[in-house]
Amino acid sequence: MRYSPRLATVKRSYIREILKATQDPAIISFAGGLPSPDHFPSQAFAEAAHAVLTENGAAVLQYSITEGYPPLREYIARRYADTLGLDVPMEQILITTGSQQGLDLMAKVFLDPGDGVLMERPGYLGAIQAFSLFGAAFDTVDLGPTGVDLAQLEAGLAKKPKLFYAVPNFQNPSGCTYDEPTRREVARLLAGSDTVLVEDNPYGELRFSGTPLPPLRAFAQGACTVLLGSFSKIASPGMRVGWLVADPDLMHKLVTAKQASDLHTSIFTQRVLHRFLTDNDLDAHIAVIRKAYGERCQCMLQAIRASFPEEVRYTEPEGGMFLWVQLPEGLSSERLFQKAIARKVAFVPGHPFYVDGTANSLRLNFSNSTPERIEEGIHRLAECLKELLATR
Ligand SMILES: Cc1ncc(COP(=O)(O)O)c(C=O)c1O
Structure with a gap:
C-alpha cells in the first residue's frame, strides 16, 4: 500500500x-x-440527556455550526472571568473534540515538515504525537519543580520555533507547576519573539494544595498565545468536549481546519454537557x-x-x-x-x-x-x- x-x-x-x-x-x-x-x-448526565432530547430533540440531533454551541461558549467565557478574572470574549472560543483536537488543529494550521516546535522535557505524549504527524522538528526545554529552565527557553526561542507547547499546571507526565516568577519571565521572553505559545491547561482546576495562579496568557501581553481547555478532567473524558481560545485571525484559520476535520464537535454532547453545567453546581x-x-x-x-x-x-x-x-x-x-x-x-x-x-x-x-x-x-x-x- x-x-x-x-x-x-x-x-x-x-x-x-x-x-x-x-x-x-x-x-x-x-x-x-x-x-x-x-x-x-452519571445520574446528572442521564437527566441532562433526557431533558435536551425531550425538550428540543430536533435541534440536538441536527448538524450544527463549527465554532460550537453558543451558550456553551458563553459559559466558558463567564467561567474564565469568574475564576481567573480573564476577559475572553465568547467569539474567541472554539469548541473542540477534546483538547487533543486543539493540538491537531494547531499542527495543521502551523506546521510543515521540518518546522520547529519547542517542548517541555519531559513532555505530553499526545502533543508529541500530534506535532510529529506534521513533521515537527523538536527542541526541548528541561522542566523542573518551578517550571521550565529559563536560560534553555531563551536559547530555544532564539532558534525561532513556530510553536512553544507548555502545560504550566500539574503537567502530564511530571506533575510540575510553573511558579509565578517563571510565568512572568516566560511571558516576557515570548513577547519578544514571534513563536506562538500553545498553553494547554486540562488540569488547572484540579488544584488540591497551594495557591492558584493565572495562566501564562494573563502575563503574555503582546505575545501570540492559544489557550487550550477541556471538560475531560472536571466532568467526563468520554464526552470529548474541549475548547481553545485564539485571536480572531487565527480563529478563522482554525475554524477552516476544523471544518475539514469533523465539521463540528457533536452538538448532542455539547448540549447535554451545557445542560449538565447549568442544572448542577460544577464547583x-x-x-x-x-x-x-x-x-x-x-x-x-x-x-x-x-x-x-x-x-x-x-x-x-x-x-x-x-x-x-x-x-x-x-x-x-x-x-x-x-x-x-x-x-x-x-x-x-x-x-x-x-x-x-x-x-x-x-x-x-x-x-x-x-x-x-x-x-x-x-x-x-x-x-x-x-x-x-x-x-x-
Ligand atoms: C496535557 C494534556 N493535554 C491534552 C490532553 C487531552 O485531553 P482531552 O481529553 O481534552 O482531549 C491530555 C489528556 O490526558 C493531557 O494530559
Whole structure:
C-alpha cells in the first residue's frame, strides 16, 4: 500500500500498548491517565440527556455550526472571568473534540515538515504525537519543580520555533507547576519573539494544595498565545468536549481546519454537557474531585516516603493526576517495569515522554486507584526497586 510517509515518524502511543498489558483486574495500575470513574456524575448526565432530547430533540440531533454551541461558549467565557478574572470574549472560543483536537488543529494550521516546535522535557505524549504527524522538528526545554529552565527557553526561542507547547499546571507526565516568577519571565521572553505559545491547561482546576495562579496568557501581553481547555478532567473524558481560545485571525484559520476535520464537535454532547453545567453546581463537583485526588496523592507520597530507597527522587504535585519518579543513574525503568508487571503492578516508563529518549524515570498516576490499592502497589514497587538496586 502506498501510505503517506507522514506516518513513518509517528510512534503508536506507547501508553495504549502498556494499557493492553494491564487489562488483568488483579494488576494495580498506575499506568493510565484516567480520571476516577467513581466521580463521574452519571445520574446528572442521564437527566441532562433526557431533558435536551425531550425538550428540543430536533435541534440536538441536527448538524450544527463549527465554532460550537453558543451558550456553551458563553459559559466558558463567564467561567474564565469568574475564576481567573480573564476577559475572553465568547467569539474567541472554539469548541473542540477534546483538547487533543486543539493540538491537531494547531499542527495543521502551523506546521510543515521540518518546522520547529519547542517542548517541555519531559513532555505530553499526545502533543508529541500530534506535532510529529506534521513533521515537527523538536527542541526541548528541561522542566523542573518551578517550571521550565529559563536560560534553555531563551536559547530555544532564539532558534525561532513556530510553536512553544507548555502545560504550566500539574503537567502530564511530571506533575510540575510553573511558579509565578517563571510565568512572568516566560511571558516576557515570548513577547519578544514571534513563536506562538500553545498553553494547554486540562488540569488547572484540579488544584488540591497551594495557591492558584493565572495562566501564562494573563502575563503574555503582546505575545501570540492559544489557550487550550477541556471538560475531560472536571466532568467526563468520554464526552470529548474541549475548547481553545485564539485571536480572531487565527480563529478563522482554525475554524477552516476544523471544518475539514469533523465539521463540528457533536452538538448532542455539547448540549447535554451545557445542560449538565447549568442544572448542577460544577464547583461543588470539582471540590469533590479535588479532595479525592488530594487524598490519593498524599497517600501515594506517604507510601513512597516510607518505602522507596533514598536515592530515588520524586515530584510532589499540588494538583492534577500524576507524579514523576527519577531513578538513580544506571537504573532502567523498563527493567523495573518487567519486574513490576510480574508482581502485578504497572506504571509508564519515562522514555516515551522524551523526544530524545532517557531510561531512568517513570510516571505514576494516582487519580484512578483507591488509597488501599495505592499503598499495596507502592509497597510492591518498592520491593522491585530494592531488588533492582541490589543487582546493579
Ligand atoms: C496535557 C494534556 N493535554 C491534552 C490532553 C487531552 O485531553 P482531552 O481529553 O481534552 O482531549 C491530555 C489528556 O490526558 C493531557 O494530559
